[in-house]
Amino acid sequence: MTGPSLLGMDDREIVAGQLGRSPRAFRRVVATCPYGLPAVTEQAPYDTRGDPFPTTYYVTCPHLVSAIARLEAAGGVERWSQTASSDDGLADSLARATAEQRRVRRELAGGERRSDDGASLDLGIGGSRSPEHLKCLHAHVAFALARPGYELGERILADVVEPWPPERCCSERLRADG
Numbered sequence: 001m002t003g004p005s006l007l008g009m010d011d012r013e014i015v016a017g018q019l020g021r022s023p024r025a026f027r028r029v030v031a032t033c034p035y036g037l038p039a040v041t042e043q044a045p046y047d048t049r050g051d052p053f054p055t056t057y058y059v060t061c062p063h064l065v066s067a068i069a070r071l072e073a074a075g076g077v078e079r080w081s082q083t084a085s086s087d088d089g090l091a092d093s094l095a096r097a098t099a100e101q102r103r104v105r106r107e108l109a110g111g112e113r114r115s116d117d118g119a120s121l122d123l124g125i126g127g128s129r130s131p132e133h134l135k136c137l138h139a140h141v142a143f144a145l146a147r148p149g150y151e152l153g154e155r156i157l158a159d160v161v162e163p164w165p166p167e168r169c170c171s172e173r174l175r176a177d178g
Contacts, residue, residue: 015029024047059141068163071159076159091132141156
């Protein structure tokens with residue numbers, strides 16, 4: 001999806017503007033917001049230095065990042081961890097997504113194992129070593145947006161208040177910065 005965008009910048013430039021820094025391990029944009037800007041990127045399993053980058057799908061939209069952070073601050077990680085462990089359907093959704101995450105990371109690595117000898121390829125969503133204990137709701141929302149059908153991530157996203165506020169799209173700030 002990298003190429004010219006509605007702002008006249010390529011996706012990497014827009015993501016850098018959204019993050020306020022150059023993205024690490026950036027591969028491509030995999031999901032956009034309702035305004036056509038990058039919302040989720042796909043990351044390589046290793047950055048350019050060879051260090052593991054455990055988050056395959058990364059939320060870059062500043063408004064979505066903030067909205068998910070508010071959910072986490074209100075006890076969302078604990079609440080969604082408990083919900084996923086007590087609901088067989090959501091537990092199964094998490095298990096399937098974790099297996100898919102591991103498969104995708106291995107595929108993206110292409111057999112390459114760097115400084116961690118490939119250990120990070122076995123991590124769950126968001127780099128979790130214990131997938132049944134959610135670590136970061138951002139990573140679950142990103143996975144759901146990148147790989148539709150992940151029920152747990154989609155339910156978490158549905159719990160996010162105002163993920164795409166119409167009056168505050170970051171495109172104006174990006175135009176001013178670009």
